Amino acid sequence: MRLGKRGGTIRMIESKTTGSAVNKVGANVVLECRNITKNFGHIQALKGISFKLHEEEILGLVGDNGAGKSTIIKIIRGVFKPSSGEIYIEGEKKEFENPGSAIREGIQCVYQESAMVEQLSVAENFFLGREPIKRYAKGLIKFVDFKKMRAEANQHLMDVGFNLEIEEEINNFSGGQRQAVAVARALYSKPKILLLDEPTTALSEKAQMRLFTLFRRIREICPMIFVTHDLDDAIKLCDRIMIIKLGGPAFETDVKESCKKEEILKYM
Amino acid sequence: MYTREIRKALFDINGIVLIVASIILIIIFSFSNPHFFTLNNFRVLLESMSILAILSIGVHFLLVAGEIDISFASVLSLSAAVAAVASPGNTFYIILVSLLAAAAVGVVNGFFTAKVGIPSFLVTLATMVGVQGIVYIITDYRAVLLSNDLVIKIFFGRFDVVGKTATAVFWMIVLLIISGVTLSYAKYGRWAYSTGGNARAAMLMGIPTKRVKFILFIISSLMGGIAGLIMVSRAHSARPLIGDGLLMPAIAAPILGGALLTGGRGSITRTTLGCLLLTIITNGVNLLGFEPAYRDIIMGSILIGALSIRTLQQKGGNFLIRKRKQNS
Numbered sequence: 001m002r003l004g005k006r007g008g009t010i011r012m013i014e015s016k017t018t019g020s021a022v023n024k025v026g027a028n029v030v031l032e033c034r035n036i037t038k039n040f041g042h043i044q045a046l047k048g049i050s051f052k053l054h055e056e057e058i059l060g061l062v063g064d065n066g067a068g069k070s071t072i073i074k075i076i077r078g079v080f081k082p083s084s085g086e087i088y089i090e091g092e093k094k095e096f097e098n099p100g101s102a103i104r105e106g107i108q109c110v111y112q113e114s115a116m117v118e119q120l121s122v123a124e125n126f127f128l129g130r131e132p133i134k135r136y137a138k139g140l141i142k143f144v145d146f147k148k149m150r151a152e153a154n155q156h157l158m159d160v161g162f163n164l165e166i167e168e169e170i171n172n173f174s175g176g177q178r179q180a181v182a183v184a185r186a187l188y189s190k191p192k193i194l195l196l197d198e199p200t201t202a203l204s205e206k207a208q209m210r211l212f213t214l215f216r217r218i219r220e221i222c223p224m225i226f227v228t229h230d231l232d233d234a235i236k237l238c239d240r241i242m243i244i245k246l247g248g249p250a251f252e253t254d255v256k257e258s259c260k261k262e263e264i265l266k267y268m
Numbered sequence: 269m270y271t272r273e274i275r276k277a278l279f280d281i282n283g284i285v286l287i288v289a290s291i292i293l294i295i296i297f298s299f300s301n302p303h304f305f306t307l308n309n310f311r312v313l314l315e316s317m318s319i320l321a322i323l324s325i326g327v328h329f330l331l332v333a334g335e336i337d338i339s340f341a342s343v344l345s346l347s348a349a350v351a352a353v354a355s356p357g358n359t360f361y362i363i364l365v366s367l368l369a370a371a372a373v374g375v376v377n378g379f380f381t382a383k384v385g386i387p388s389f390l391v392t393l394a395t396m397v398g399v400q401g402i403v404y405i406i407t408d409y410r411a412v413l414l415s416n417d418l419v420i421k422i423f424f425g426r427f428d429v430v431g432k433t434a435t436a437v438f439w440m441i442v443l444l445i446i447s448g449v450t451l452s453y454a455k456y457g458r459w460a461y462s463t464g465g466n467a468r469a470a471m472l473m474g475i476p477t478k479r480v481k482f483i484l485f486i487i488s489s490l491m492g493g494i495a496g497l498i499m500v501s502r503a504h505s506a507r508p509l510i511g512d513g514l515l516m517p518a519i520a521a522p523i524l525g526g527a528l529l530t531g532g533r534g535s536i537t538r539t540t541l542g543c544l545l546l547t548i549i550t551n552g553v554n555l556l557g558f559e560p561a562y563r564d565i566i567m568g569s570i571l572i573g574a575l576s577i578r579t580l581q582q583k584g585g586n587f588l589i590r591k592r593k594q595n596s
Contacts, residue, residue: 098474099472117465117532118466120462
């Protein structure tokens, strides 16, 4: 298995973190956003957001629709450039020109709509944008290595607990199965940070719980930022929650046994 | 390796329909006219098909990526006109300037569609009209003679192989194989499908969708350029409206073969079958002595029929997928 960035494997992690979220956050800061602002014309979508993401942590960004949480994700993901502010990854300042450059820096994302191409197979969606290449005629001819693609996609999906027909078109699968492919795809490149942009919003309760279990299993492999409008979901999954309101930070708290939902709701 | 893709395409419902329709038409035309089922006529049929198939390759690439190009017939006329005007100069120079002129139109189409964001139908409608105007200026509204024998030999020469079939058929086969293999196995080919299937998802996963589209517009125009060189070599001269009448069949062929206007689907093998079917219709109607207007009526009806079947297929398919997802 190759999922563990630091040599860990899914199976090892599973034995440590079965059940609810465990507040076991590493000390090292993996991602830091400093005073991020974003203007769309005269509209200020983000008004100076700062936060840190630590090793083995799941940070929840919670807010209503239009609060600006997805804008932050898109900035970290390289889709938008911030109007001002800085992003640091493992202490190093980074600027992303496009999603490709963010991916190269180890940032992967799972979206609400799972970012799949309906007409392609599970294996092709798994390797979307980074297809393995086989060289022929001394490297002059380069073709996609479908055999490797199928074998590796199958293996990695099994690692995250899903056994899907790898050659079938992705539009034949349910939302939960597609999100599992999206998560396995994101983990394949051993990311430093995994962004979860409302990945469970359109899913059934059962599919949602299955994905939450998966996220808990992988938190030691890579820290995550979980974006949601649902406070209950954030409390179920995250170690720390940051409430975002009207483009700015409103409240931040660790998720503990004594954590009162009503208290947090006041800030939303 | 590619045979697997060909088999898959042929045994798809669209492939079977095209094969059956072609066989039925061959039988009907063979009984209607004794000259139809002859070796000489099949040679003529393949030569006519070569220009249509090469143009359809360009259209096919763009349809797969969710875009469309309707300027290729004007590009064909431009390439033919430039080659004729540049003759009798150096052969390499004639081919180069002719293809460069074609590629330049592709650059304009690609820039305004992929970079500026104007819908490709509108951009290529504008370039279709504009380029045709340039062709009128270059040719001064007259037919211009192509006086370079080597260009004629390269693109429509007849050699003592396979019943003196013109080289255009060879170019068609080579380009069909290259484009089929590229779309099925090369990274850029797969990226074209991803871009057409879900451009946003492709972009988020790091695929340079704008660059993919830009390159495909250039490829489409280059196909128009090559078809123009074949056309001018066949006619030995370039008329300003030499590409007239090719717009509809070249777009119809990939659609008949299962390509979607919304992108993400299509097979070069089935597009080839679509070209074959349309060429059989043209050839048969001509041999039966009907006016070209009847050919256009038949082609239009076939296209409407094919699109209706496709829409019903999609509706049925979506229903089945919904049922399956509910059960899973």
